[in-house]
Amino acid sequence: MDQYRKIMIVVDPSMKRTTAFDRGVKLAKKTGATLQLLLTDYNPALFRARFLDRELLTKAVRGFLSVRRRWLNDEVKKLREEGISAGALAAWHKPAHEEITRQALEQGPDIVIKDVEKTGRLSRAVFTPADWNLMRLCPAPLMLVNSHSSSYPQRILAAVDPFDTHDKPSDLNEIVLKAALDMAYQCDAPVHVVHAYQYLPTAAPMGAETAFADAKLFEQVREDHRNEFLAFGKSHGIPEDRMHLVEGEPAAVISDLAEDINADLVVLGTVQRRGLKRVLMGSTAEDILGTINNDVLVLKPDDFRDALREELAELSRDSRFPEPWQDFRRFSL
Numbered sequence: 001m002d003q004y005r006k007i008m009i010v011v012d013p014s015m016k017r018t019t020a021f022d023r024g025v026k027l028a029k030k031t032g033a034t035l036q037l038l039l040t041d042y043n044p045a046l047f048r049a050r051f052l053d054r055e056l057l058t059k060a061v062r063g064f065l066s067v068r069r070r071w072l073n074d075e076v077k078k079l080r081e082e083g084i085s086a087g088a089l090a091a092w093h094k095p096a097h098e099e100i101t102r103q104a105l106e107q108g109p110d111i112v113i114k115d116v117e118k119t120g121r122l123s124r125a126v127f128t129p130a131d132w133n134l135m136r137l138c139p140a141p142l143m144l145v146n147s148h149s150s151s152y153p154q155r156i157l158a159a160v161d162p163f164d165t166h167d168k169p170s171d172l173n174e175i176v177l178k179a180a181l182d183m184a185y186q187c188d189a190p191v192h193v194v195h196a197y198q199y200l201p202t203a204a205p206m207g208a209e210t211a212f213a214d215a216k217l218f219e220q221v222r223e224d225h226r227n228e229f230l231a232f233g234k235s236h237g238i239p240e241d242r243m244h245l246v247e248g249e250p251a252a253v254i255s256d257l258a259e260d261i262n263a264d265l266v267v268l269g270t271v272q273r274r275g276l277k278r279v280l281m282g283s284t285a286e287d288i289l290g291t292i293n294n295d296v297l298v299l300k301p302d303d304f305r306d307a308l309r310e311e312l313a314e315l316s317r318d319s320r321f322p323e324p325w326q327d328f329r330r331f332s333l
Contacts, residue, residue: 002182004033008109008140010100011039011088015071020115020145026152028084030186033110035079037088038103039068040096065090097133104140105308111297116144127289135270135289135298139305141179142298143265149295152187153265156180157258159194159250159288162232163225172269175299177236180267183297189265192242194257195229196250197221222247251287258294267297 009024028035043064046057072088079086093099104112116131127135127144134142158180160173177193184191226245233243244261246253258266270285289296 002110002178002185003031004028004110004182004186005031006036006107006109007033008036008038008104008107008112010112010114011037011072012115013039013041013068015039015068017075018115019147019149020113020143023143023145023149023151024113025079025082025084027111027113027186028079028086029082033085035084035086036103036107036109037072037075037086038091038100039072039089040091040093040099041068042092042094061092065092095130095133097130097137100134101137101139101308104138105305109140111141111143112138113143113145116146137308138298139300139308143295144298145295146293149264153183153189153295154187155261155263156184156187156189156191156265156267157194157254157261157263157294158191159196159254159266159268160229160232161195161197162228163195163197172271172299172301173232175301176267176269177238179297179299181236183265183267190242191238192244192261192263193233193238194244194246194254195225196246196248196253197225198247198249249287250284251291254288255291255293258292263294265295265297266292267299269299269301271301 004027007024007028009021011021012018024035027033041064043060046060046064068090069088072090076086076088089103091099091103100112100114112134114131114134116127131144135144158177160176162173177191180191180193183189222245229245230240230243233240244257246257254266257263266288268285268288289298
């Protein structure tokens with residue numbers, strides 16, 4: 001198993017230690033990884049103050065970021081006193097997910113850790129638009145952490161699909177399981193693996209003979225999935241009692257299983273569908289992520305990073321910053 005060497009923590013703009021911050025620190029202590037703190041923020045009032053000349057604007061942005069820089073420097077000092085190698089970056093940028101994506105691409109962390117906060121009166125955490133965009137765009141493994149989560153994952157569930165070689169790169173299952181096993185190694189947690197499939201019987205009215213044939217077909221489909229799934233688990237040393245083959249709508253049955261086995265981290269892969277600016281995740285992955293109430297670790301195929309590099313310039317050109325703000329989109333300290 002591989003230990004983490006570099007961990008990036010997306011710091012809350014409110015400048016406070018959060019669950020994601022604490023998890024990153026504990027993982028760094030456990031693995032000896034370097035920590036990179038990234039705080040991306042902007043001031044809406046300054047965003048609207050277009051009457052400011054460039055000199056005043058520069059001073060205002062510097063003043064805004066200097067407060068965040070001082071806080072980050074204090075945190076870095078504390079981390080270094082604890083024996084952790086750490087650095088920090090404060091960036092003026094909107095939307096935040098673009099700068100996070102850029103930094104993940106440039107710095108190449110083994111994992112990016114970010115908080116997911118509860119929204120409104122809901123008792124469960126809800127992904128923000130920034131979270132969804134990061135799940136689509138972040139080239140590094142992305143862990144989204146609920147505020148009620150424990151220090152370390154206690155039980156990990158990896159979602160794979162050995163049969164889906166048409167829509168997913170064949171190595172994505174390997175990437176997902178390896179990431180789950182690597183996390184388990186850092187946290188001393190057991191790994192469970194799930195494969196969900198959905199059998200759709202014939203929609204035509206069935207007589208006894210047709211119903212019998214359909215039942216036989218269902219059994220054959222289930223047996224094929226079972227054999228392929230168990231062979232995949234066996235090849236990676238996963239005990240059979242931790243291999244879960246479930247039939248039904250994937251988002252629903254995977255969410256139910258995660259709750260049944262008390263998994264607090266779900267690991268899954270996402271694939272590029274129609275270009276980086278549009279939908280990057282398959283509908284199944286989006287459905288699962290929209291249903292579960294667990295921490296998630298989202299992975300990309302190996303070739304995603306290269307595709308992102310090619311299209312990142314286009315994302316920058318489409319930023320919502322009007323002139324004269326373009327020069328300050330990556331103004332960092």
